[in-house]
Amino acid sequence: MSTEFTTVLNYEMDHDGDPSRLVYTFGGAEPRASISPGQVLDTSSLDCFAGAIHSVDDLVSEVCDHRFLNPQTGPFYVEGAQPGDVLAVHFASIEPRHTLGFSTTVPLFGALTANGFTQMLHAPLPEMTWVYRIDKEKRTVRYEARESDATYELPLDPMHGTVGVAPALNEARSALTPGDWGGNMDTPEMRAGVTCYLGVNVEGALFSFGDGHARQGEGETCGVAVETAMDTVIVIDVIKNIEPVLWPRLESDTAIFTTGSTKPLEDAFRISQAQMVHWVAELTGLSMMDSYQFVSQAVEAPIANVVDTNYTVVAKLRKDYLPAVAPMNGVHARLKAIGRAYLDTK
Amino acid sequence: MSTEFTTVLNYEMDHDGDPSRLVYTFGGAEPRASISPGQVLDTSSLDCFAGAIHSVDDLVSEVCDHRFLNPQTGPFYVEGAQPGDVLAVHFASIEPRHTLGFSTTVPLFGALTANGFTQMLHAPLPEMTWVYRIDKEKRTVRYEARESDATYELPLDPMHGTVGVAPALNEARSALTPGDWGGNMDTPEMRAGVTCYLGVNVEGALFSFGDGHARQGEGETCGVAVETAMDTVIVIDVIKNIEPVLWPRLESDTAIFTTGSTKPLEDAFRISQAQMVHWVAELTGLSMMDSYQFVSQAVEAPIANVVDTNYTVVAKLRKDYLPAVAPMNGVHARLKAIGRAYLDTK
Amino acid sequence: MSTEFTTVLNYEMDHDGDPSRLVYTFGGAEPRASISPGQVLDTSSLDCFAGAIHSVDDLVSEVCDHRFLNPQTGPFYVEGAQPGDVLAVHFASIEPRHTLGFSTTVPLFGALTANGFTQMLHAPLPEMTWVYRIDKEKRTVRYEARESDATYELPLDPMHGTVGVAPALNEARSALTPGDWGGNMDTPEMRAGVTCYLGVNVEGALFSFGDGHARQGEGETCGVAVETAMDTVIVIDVIKNIEPVLWPRLESDTAIFTTGSTKPLEDAFRISQAQMVHWVAELTGLSMMDSYQFVSQAVEAPIANVVDTNYTVVAKLRKDYLPAVAPMNGVHARLKAIGRAYLDTK
Amino acid sequence: MSTEFTTVLNYEMDHDGDPSRLVYTFGGAEPRASISPGQVLDTSSLDCFAGAIHSVDDLVSEVCDHRFLNPQTGPFYVEGAQPGDVLAVHFASIEPRHTLGFSTTVPLFGALTANGFTQMLHAPLPEMTWVYRIDKEKRTVRYEARESDATYELPLDPMHGTVGVAPALNEARSALTPGDWGGNMDTPEMRAGVTCYLGVNVEGALFSFGDGHARQGEGETCGVAVETAMDTVIVIDVIKNIEPVLWPRLESDTAIFTTGSTKPLEDAFRISQAQMVHWVAELTGLSMMDSYQFVSQAVEAPIANVVDTNYTVVAKLRKDYLPAVAPMNGVHARLKAIGRAYLDTK
Secondary structure (H helix, E strand, C coil): CCCCCCCEEEECCCCCCCHHHCECEECCCCCCEEECCCCEEEEEECCCCCCCCCCCCCCHHHHCCHHHCCCEEEEEEECCCCCCCEEEEEEEEEEECCCEEEEECECCECCCCCCCCCCCCCCCCCCCEEEEEEECCCCEEEEECCCCCCEEEEECCCEEEEEECCCCCCCEEECCCEECCEECCCCCCCECCCEEEEECCCCCCCEEEEEEECCCCCECCCCCCCECCEEEEEEEEEECCCCCCCCCEEECCCEEEEEEEECCHHHHHHHHHHHHHHHHHHHHCCCHHHHHHHHHHHCECEEEECCCCCEEEEEEEEHHHCCCCCHHHHHHHHHHHHHHHHHHHC | CCCCCCCEEEECCCCCCCHHHCECEECCCCCCEEECCCCEEEEEECCCCCCCCCCCCCCHHHHCCHHHCCCEEEEEEECCCCCCCEEEEEEEEEEECCCEEEEECECCECCCCCCCCCCCCCCCCCCCEEEEEEECCCCEEEEECCCCCCEEEEECCCEEEEEECCCCCCCEEECCCEECCEECCCCCCCECCCEEEEECCCCCCCEEEEEEECCCCCECCCCCCCECCEEEEEEEEEECCCCCCCCCEEECCCEEEEEEEECCHHHHHHHHHHHHHHHHHHHHCCCHHHHHHHHHHHCECEEEECCCCCEEEEEEEEHHHCCCCCHHHHHHHHHHHHHHHHHHHC | CCCCCCCEEEECCCCCCCHHHCECEECCCCCCEEECCCCEEEEEECCCCCCCCCCCCCCHHHHCCHHHCCCEEEEEEECCCCCCCEEEEEEEEEEECCCEEEEECECCECCCCCCCCCCCCCCCCCCCEEEEEEECCCCEEEEECCCCCCEEEEECCCEEEEEECCCCCCCEEECCCEECCEECCCCCCCECCCEEEEECCCCCCCEEEEEEECCCCCECCCCCCCECCEEEEEEEEEECCCCCCCCCEEECCCEEEEEEEECCHHHHHHHHHHHHHHHHHHHHCCCHHHHHHHHHHHCECEEEECCCCCEEEEEEEEHHHCCCCCHHHHHHHHHHHHHHHHHHHC | CCCCCCCEEECCCCCCCCHHHCECEECCCCCCEEECCCCEEEEEECCCCCCCCCCCCCCHHHHCCHHHCCCEEEEEEECCCCCCCEEEEEEEEEEECCCEEEEECECCECCCCCCCCCCCCCCCCCCCEEEEEEECCCCEEEEECCCCCCEEEEECCCEEEEEECCCCCCCEEECCCEECCEECCCCCCCECCCEEEEECCCCCCCEEEEEEECCCCCECCCCCCCECCEEEEEEEEEECCCCCCCCCEEECCCEEEEEEEECCHHHHHHHHHHHHHHHHHHHHCCCHHHHHHHHHHHCECEEEECCCCCEEEEEEEEHHHCCCCCHHHHHHHHHHHHHHHHHHHC
16 A cells, blocks of 8 residues: 555535534444445544534433444444454544534433443433533633633543444444443544544444544543544555454554453453553563563553443553554555655645 | 651561461561651561572472462551551662573463463463673663563563552552552553652551562563562651542652552543642642543543552652642652661661 | 233254354344244254264364354244343243263363453463263263263253343344343343243344253353253243333343353453342332332342353242232243143143 | 369359449450369350440430440350360250340341442431340340331341351451451341351350340341340350361251351351351362362352351351261260250259
8 A cells, every 4th residue: 555645535414404414433324325445534523422512501311312422433444354354544634623522421421420320329410511612723621610700721632432343243332332342432542643443343333423522541541532523634544464452552653552341340450451461462572471560660551431331441552662563564654654645745 | 757767677477488487468467576757667578489490490480389478568567557547668779689580471470361360261471581791880670582682671670569558447468469558550651760659557557568670661471570588678658637548559759659459441531630630739729520521631641550469550740740749748859868868878 | 912822933943064154143143933922933053052062082173163152043023022121031841952061171262260351471371172971860970080080960050041032233143142132141030930030122032042051050160061952841921011111121930130241250240230130129119218128138249150151140039038019010930831731732 | 074064153244233344345455264174154244335224315426425335244264265166055955034125227227228338418317226025935126117007026046146166367346247267247146056166266255145035137238136135155165186176156956157257248158158158078088179060059148147247158058968967076965955954964
């Protein structure tokens, strides 16, 4: 694959304002379009409310249908992708479409409230909506308190909460859930400049993404980030004849990342760390025990989410600790070059 | 309290090579010395093996007595400390005593092995020891693989795994365990330049610390960091008439931190986040719901340990997100100034 | 609905020995047959290996395709069932088809081994198969040790590990997973004489069942019970205009049961207990706090499974503690009478 | 040891109504009396409130001091007990002292409420007290609703929530916590007729017990059982030269039991099951894998508590599944005979 981009797929989800025409699962949905390795995908995503929140007066339980939360862009049928391959998804650009982002509390959802799984006898916490002003020039979002006049500026740091493929075993999984197929991992590391690696379970991979966040704290504690529609440019590749990717991985210019998504949170940690031990052993030739030792001293372990139906933990390793390794045959650099070439034309 | 240091307590744990004369609990031990608020403590700590590991041929199960792991320096009786007060422990300097650090695997201990609580029917993983060369000039530690010739350089980043006071309820807790009294939290954030805040449970607080790490990955995955004896300079203060500190907190020049230590890991996360929500509300005047929202978008959530008898998660908030707040009446800046004044004399 | 059975549906899953023609999900599969409320379903189920294990020499990893584990009988379209209704599934009879049952260990599956979620660095435990002789006259199964000559007799206690309907949110879930749709709950309480209540998520409910066990310990510790094909007689009803059943419930002549299926195990416990508190409040008119207190002193809490992709806990309350309550409008007694009337004709 | 009892120790905790003179830890307290193997201990215990609750108008947060909850009877120095021995504690009789028992809710304590570890932002559930009338003739306790006129009869089933010895590693642990030293396991199986086996950690064992419950549901869901003072007759023995008992075990006439106490709940399950696998292998000569298989089909797994600072799960195996095994050299039968001989004299 050359680093020149060849063709561009411009794609927008068509739904005519009817949320029931959108897609809310990984698996179980027909592909909306096809895409080829190396092709640039210039597209967009709705926010997780399917655009139903407009002001502090809009409450999720009143303006949203619980069946139509977190709509995904896709699925895309990736030409040539076969089970056992690895799909590489490079985010060349993720930019908020609008100047407002929204966060909310949702009754019986979040890390510091009783919820449908951690069931308790408490009444729900108050349901509220917060509006953030997004300044793309200053690269900030502005928090405005609801119960006082306080405001605070936080860095704009756009990302996608949800990236994934169709799961194995003929499952169809809600876009609210993360797992080994990707899905709603909600890690702030999924920002522009990053390549996400996903194991392919079905022919064509059936890739989708969505859930744009103007920024998010680690853990997504109240359950909702600064939600906003996004304009996103993606470059995709299919890697064949490589060790299987059992759980989603990421790569940036400066680090490699593994993820684990399950409950309890220590098992999500264990998955991410074990996957990093195996990956480092592959990349370096270290024995498993030597890799275990190296990772134990070198890794960072930022939490992604503790609110979704599975929790997600990330293991992060700085590339400068491991000079001269080339993860995934160097696909990250190639996809990044294609993305930049395309963005330079705009 | 002025920022001039007044007196210095030079203290070394005296044990004549007999590990049974050292202290391995928080609570349950008589104070070894007294210290006054504002006084400088210039002291040292043994490594977690009580110095019994010297080379790759020393295995923990052969050279250590399991009753004598993780000896603490202290306890120190802090003049004037009463239950309900907050003890501020500023680490002015933490420097490795020696040029070697040691890490090991320990049978049935660690995050990626069956252990005494996550009991399984597997045989233990291999028991091994790794030696790290510490270069205090270059500020690096050198990893050397045991089963190949590979070596890697990692940044030297000295810290204390264990800092705490006597627990409540007349408990005495092993120095291997973290909890609301502090103890074996094993967070890499406990480095020089940081002030740790601990709620006082008994008269005199009975402060101890130890478990120096030349560096540690987040999670301390194999259960053992780059263990080394430390030379440590501490400045202590007692804060009265302040909101209780229910779980240990930290402050650096650039961030404030809360901690939670329990199992499962999501409950450690919940504690750290709830404590941060309450602290931000106190510091800013935000309502609880507004603070919950702010923290959800602003916080970082690095894991500290997933190997000890309780797991530890940290919530970290950059101070520049919250201009003009003064945590703990500004004690961090005062203790830091005292520490610097003392270090300048050496 | 009268207690006379009207018609009988005799149904066998047709697959001609090709396991790919069977159904392995709840949701995502077309109905195989329709059934009406009050109709008797006289049917059978394959064992969880789809019949591939025949002797101690057959190992799961060698003779089974991991895509084709735990085939279900169904799905059945239940006439008249609408979302929000409650499906009542009465098991009139569950009898082993054959005289042999099989249990196994499966690499990296089970409660006392590292597995795909509780990831560790251990090699798998040995993979083995055990054969149990089933004596339907004596009502026993005979355990035979593999590594010595020991044999032990255990009571025959036939049950179905898997009972469920199509999930909500357009999900399709592997038959290896339990959740609020039922599925692979693996509770020994699902024996003949019991009625299972399931909330209906889609038109027709799409009921399936399978995974017959000649007996099972609580927890299903090694991950596999005494697996065997079953002849099963079921009577179904649809209950309308009743409080929603959010998580599967059971009723026998002597007890009512709620279930919760998630991880960690304490959340499965919390779900089952909270659902019992709410159910007892509905049945008795007790306030929520009074019901919480009553349940706290009266309930039993047997674990169902700690091996599947979600764990299951049961809350069980003896009916004689609550005289004069009639759960679910008395449907259990009516379905039981229909089942007995049918069995008397055979 | 003969089955004739030789001497009797009549012992009452002396505190003159001052709760600060009672004992609230395992470890960290001086022995109150000495007892010899085979000696009968005829004694009593206070309820967990130290007798401070007398009516529905008494709330725990108002009438109890949180430092003085769950007072224990003991510790008793057991003559001849050495670290590595097994202490056998036979409960010959456990009978309520009074005709009233009390249960309560406690703010931020219990399984279905936010608490100090599962921290959330909810306000506490209402704090209430319930009074149970105990009828020792009819063997019932009578539940009386607080917010309606309902009453229900439940079986009287007296038990001790707390039984233990001094922990290892010089720890002193609150009597509110269970662990490998025993402590607050809160299993309803700890009733009269049962022998509890505890590993000895310190010379003299330092045995204590308390926390009588007139009855308790499995899980102790609201956190408080039907609490009552007890008259208790105990017979003790020390078993030497036997496999170590790493976690508390029980034996009745009809079953053997293992326990695990930690969080998350699945780890408590894993401990109890792994200990049962090892115990069955010892008793039968089965290999570890054969024992794993046998236990998987034969065991019951009732939850004990999901409210204390550690959670407890029990593994229970009927003795008639394992004919001809003699656990712990038959000490249960001998202690039972001594206890009966003594009770016959009263």
